[in-house]
Amino acid sequence: MAEVYNWQIGREMEYPYPEARPERQWGAVFDLNKCIACQTCSLSCKTTWTNNEGQEHMFWNNVETKPYGSYPLGWDQEILDRLGVQEWGSDGVYDGDTIFEVRDFDWESMAMDDDPDTMHSEGIEGYIPEDEDWAQPNLGEDEPAGEAVESDTHIEEDHHPTWFFYLPRVCNHCTFAACAGGCPVQAIYKRQEDGIVLLDEESCQSFQECVRACPYGKSIYNPVEMNSQKCVGCYPKVEQGLVPQCFENCLGKIRMHGWVNRPDQADPSAPVDYLVHEAEVALPLYPQLGLEPNVYYIPPINVPTDYLYQMFGPGVEEAQETYRKARRGDEEYRKLRGVIQLMGSTEWRIEEFEVTEEEAIGYDKDGHTVARVPMEEPRYERDRFDDQHDAYRLDIT
Template structure:
């Protein structure tokens, strides 16, 4: 089997196809410190893409409460258990097996379906059942954890419990599990933007993409008899717009754009800046080996051990950098400005700058598509208004 370089795990790994990166790669960053689980993203996607027959159980965009929520039920725990021991070296290199290397399966000789018969514990044989898809909000808002020193708005207090919201879409992985497992090559990665799509006419309903995608974002439509998945809102992307779930995000936690490998990173590109320059955005379960292209700014109130398993090395540093930007530290002013730009426009921001008083976003043609102030205007009114003989409860 060919070997490819996966920069997220810091080494070469096995993959069924030779390395062939697209001309540019669809990418995204989600700020988990701002997600409020309003599910507006989920509804906007559902009403746009998955409201048809056979799609009742499909949520191409979903929001999970961690640590207990998951859709399909228990998907991440199941995958991590099957993957086995996941060890990272002190140099940031992943020393464990990826899904392509686990269980000593030769992907060129053995399909996941055949391996499923021989070894039901194989990482690429996990098939959620109907009940697993039926409870998209199970575990929502359930907290966990013992008392630990938390970064709360109440100085000096302990934060005894924690949970956070994890919005998920297809990662449009560089080394996609769905594409790598499809026996009829009905799944492909677009060269122009790296979006992973299913050719539904070529799909023969062998379900290997559903099994092999560890994030469980390829879903079978029983009514149509083929698999379906998030399409990255490519009709909007082609017009320079952000995907539907990004545009409708009330918490303004999402930034869409292009992501480059580290050696090609452009510090004026918002996604590259967050991922490579500020190093505040991390991939979800990089140890799986798919090089996912959706990145997350870790929640600062969650224990590091849990986040390390989820996002790999760099969690502590990312949280500290985010805190400094949030607190207005001068060394993270550029990051603070970019965080203000998130969700500020329906247009894709491909370049940004931070001036003395505002952050500015530009499209591919250099046209200004967003301007936000670095500091919100503030006015303070008298607590007692003599003209109406009344007290104000909110003076700002």
């Protein structure tokens, strides 16, 4: 057992292994205001990585509708119920238990050896989904929550009375990966060079302790191969300076891949660090679980803050407000608008960016320009009400 510092919850916490951060950490930001649930990302991963026998139920990238969609079925409800009370202090420190703490396990007595009877995951809260929980990845799609509204109603308020949103998910390549912490034979490891969490299928002995331990449902058992499998972060592309397959193919251009640092080492000229640490507009998914996940989300601005607070933690209201201001065109938020414009603009990883009067520009690690997008596009705005057809227009630009 070790005490490690998890900056997302603002405190030290228990974890099965000592803190060992990689040289660089694979990271991502997804803008939930732009996802259209086209599932192109899901299919691009499926056709690349999980199209073999035994992988039919596997979606390393999935997109679920919130609040009612989930894959595997009910994953977040299940783990949040097991976590108990989850409260944050006014100082941004998480006061509840993480999944490594809730069982009050005596980690000191845990021998660090290869004995499969030594089940680290006994000390990690989790569960193994049933087979049928993987069977319907799109259940609940487009089901709204909130109050019904009359048709033809135009909503001016920030939060919509009827709402849902799409949540795309991949493995978070967590800093404190529960899948690795739970594996009794150390078949899962984090790469030093990029922080990608990989599962060595030859070492895997089918205990499924990673499936039990990953609260995000991103380690999945293959009953034909008889081993567990997970997202590989598209490491062959990442090694070449390219973005992962599900990022490159994202139709809504909602994704940015890049390196993410701890707050005290953040580089504001790098897009992911800028969005997470400087603009503070991108937040981790369920940080209270304690894994320090490295996929960050720009929360949807039309969804009630109460719901998002549980999902993204205490910074969510400020993140929504910042995004609204950037969207309105406030000059102060020009840099933020620029980096959002750069999302999905190139197959290359943008290591640095700058925003000028006319455009946002992305550079690769050698300083070569790999993306260039205009800050303003010509725009024609129509009246909200269409007199000819006696109807409100949904799209006026």
